Amino acid sequence: MRVIGQSAETEAAPPSEVAAQLALGIERGLEPQAVFADDDATGVVTTRSASWWNSLRCKTCGHTFRPGDRVLVDTVRRTAQHLVPGLACGTDPDAGGPGAASASADGRERAEFAAGLLKTWSPAVTLTRIGPADWRLPRPGSGRKAPSCLYCGHTFRPGEYVVVCPCKTALGERPACGSAVHRDPAAGLSCWEKWQPGGALTVCPTTSARL
Secondary structure, eight states: OOOTTOOHHHHHSOOOHHHHHHHHHHHHHHSOGGGGSSOOOOEEEEOOTTOTTTTSBOTTTOOBOOTTOEEEEETTTTEEEEOOTTSOSOOOTTOSSTTGGGHHHHHHHHHHHHHHHHHHTOOSSOOEEOOTTOTTSOOTTSOOOOOBOTTTOOBOOTTOEEEEOOOBOTTSSSBSSOOEEEOBGGGTBOHHHHHOTTSOOSBOTTTOOBO
16 A cells, blocks of 8 residues: 555565554554454454453453453464463563562552542442452362353452342342442443443342342
8 A cells, every 4th residue: 555645765665564563553453343353363462352362261260351451372272361460370471570569559559549439439339349259259170160240241350349239048148149240430340330220220130039
């Protein structure tokens, strides 16, 4: 493709690697995203909504792949593995540089930001924060498939805020189904508002019992 104003001499010159990558990026950006549903990337890449591994479960940690997740992909073997801090799947080869020492500080800042946002935009329902020992988290090797958000279908990760179904057992206090929906705007997870715009559940999504 010839750029307007480009000389014949420039056009005939072999493009540099950077120019070639730029041209490919522009070309892909102008084409429908559906064309890239079968992503041919290999190595450390960032998950996109069109990536073939998006929404699948990592065989190492059991969590689903989400857009934005850094992963190690082998297209030939058709495998993908998380490189996301906190999921303990593998070591990101790009990690360990000058910014690695500030990872915990960044985590604290994100937690403070999330707390402030939830205080400002407080829901009319009770929120539950997923702790490291929460039964909803994937447990590799347990043979149990971890539950996922009723709206987005992704697994729950430590530190995320969710709305848990308020249904109770016949004896009263313990939650019966334990089904949950993300409600963590700081993490970009506004599943609850999209799933229940009215802000309240009237029927248990698992047992269909009225609440």
